Amino acid sequence: MASTLSLSAPGLRPLDLFNANAPAAGKLSAASKEKARASAQDFEAVFLNSMFQQMFTGLQGDGPFGGSGATGVWRSFLTDEYSKSFAKAGGIGIADQVYRSLMAQQEIRS
Helix, strand or coil, X not given: CCCCCCCCCCCCXXXXXXXXXXXXXXXCCHHHXXXXXXXXXXXXXXXXXXXXXXXXXXXXXXCCCCCCCXXXXXXXXXXXHHHHHHHHCXXXXXXXXXXXXXXXXXXXXX
């Protein structure tokens, strides 16, 4: 028995959520769009932060704090800033997909 993903959104086909020219973004205010864009970018930053934290897991070294307890604090700040910077510069494409999904959902609700 094969399982398939079904979307129960009236007027939308499954691929409309991923289409840059989807009709969903046309009727919403500029403030709504900007808020959705910021939320999508924040979501991508959180995801990237999690990835960067995993990169540093288990590393011991002579870094700026000489491997002391402060190293963990410094690395958390570093990964946070890296993730914000990456997301703001375009990230890895997650924010765009999240933004399109948010716009489609808002259009359905309005």
